[in-house]
Amino acid sequence: EVQLVQSGAEVKKPGESLRISCKGSGYSFSNYWIGWVRQMPGKGLEWMGIIYPGDSDTRYSPSFQGQVAISADKSISTAYLQWSSLKASDTAMYYCARLAGSFSWNGGNYFDYWGQGTLVTVSS
Amino acid sequence: EIVLTQSPGTLSLSPGERATLSCRASQSVSSSSLAWYQQKPGQAPRLLIYGASSRATAIPDRFSGSGSGTDFTLTISRLEPEDFAVYYCQQYGSSLLTFGGGTKVEIK
Numbered sequence: 001e002v003q004l005v006q007s008g009a010e011v012k013k014p015g016e017s018l019r020i021s022c023k024g025s026g027y028s029f030s031n032y033w034i035g036w037v038r039q040m041p042g043k044g045l046e047w048m049g050i051i052y053p054g055d056s057d058t059r060y061s062p063s064f065q066g067q068v069a070i071s072a073d074k075s076i077s078t079a080y081l082q083w084s085s086l087k088a089s090d091t092a093m094y095y096c097a098r099l100a101g102s103f104s105w106n107g108g109n110y111f112d113y114w115g116q117g118t119l120v121t122v123s124s
Numbered sequence: 125e126i127v128l129t130q131s132p133g134t135l136s137l138s139p140g141e142r143a144t145l146s147c148r149a150s151q152s153v154s155s156s157s158l159a160w161y162q163q164k165p166g167q168a169p170r171l172l173i174y175g176a177s178s179r180a181t182a183i184p185d186r187f188s189g190s191g192s193g194t195d196f197t198l199t200i201s202r203l204e205p206e207d208f209a210v211y212y213c214q215q216y217g218s219s220l221l222t223f224g225g226g227t228k229v230e231i232k
Binding site: 035037044045046047050059061062095097100103105107108109110111112114115116117 | 125154156157159161163168169170171174175180212214215216219220221222223224225226
C-alpha cells in the first residue's frame, strides 16, 4: 500500500527556521516525483514545487522560488520542505503528494497519493 | 503560466441532483494533463479524475470528467451526502503545475 506520512504540526516564531518531512512507503520512492502543496487557512491549493528523489532534480513554482527549499534523501525515502526564516504568512497546511507521471509532456502529471498534511503555525 | 478559473465558486444543490462544475484555462491545456480532486474539511485532497476523463481507482461512476482545449467539466450525476465538498481542477504545462481556485458544493 502506497503511503506518504508527514511530520507533525509545528508552532514557530517569525524568523525561525523549519524543516518538515514526508516519508514514502509501499513503492519505489526514488522513481516518482514528490510535490509540495500549500493551503492557507480557508483558501485553495497552491503548488510550491517538486523533486525527483532519484537524482534530486527540483523545480519550483515562480511564486515560491527563493522562499523555500525542497530536498530529498532517497536512502530513507523522505522528502523535505524547508524555510530559513519563517514569516507569519507561512502559516498554512502543507501537503506532500506523489506525482503519477514524469513531469513532462508525456502525461501522468497528477497527484495520485497525498500525505495527511502538516500544519505550520507562525506566530509571535 | 496557465491560469485555471473554476465556476461557480459555490454550488448549492440537494442530494440526488446533478452537479456541473466548470474549469476554464487561460490557454489550451493538454487533456492528458487535466485532473480533478475532491477535498473534504480536515482531509487531504483525493484524486477523482485524471487525463480529463479517466476515473481514479475506487471513484464511483457518478463522477465523470469531460472537455478539451480550454474548457473542462466535472459532472456528478446524482449527488450523494458524501459528495458535498470542495473540488479543484489542476493542470500541467510548461514545467509548471497549477490548481484552480475551487468550487464548493454545498447542501441546499
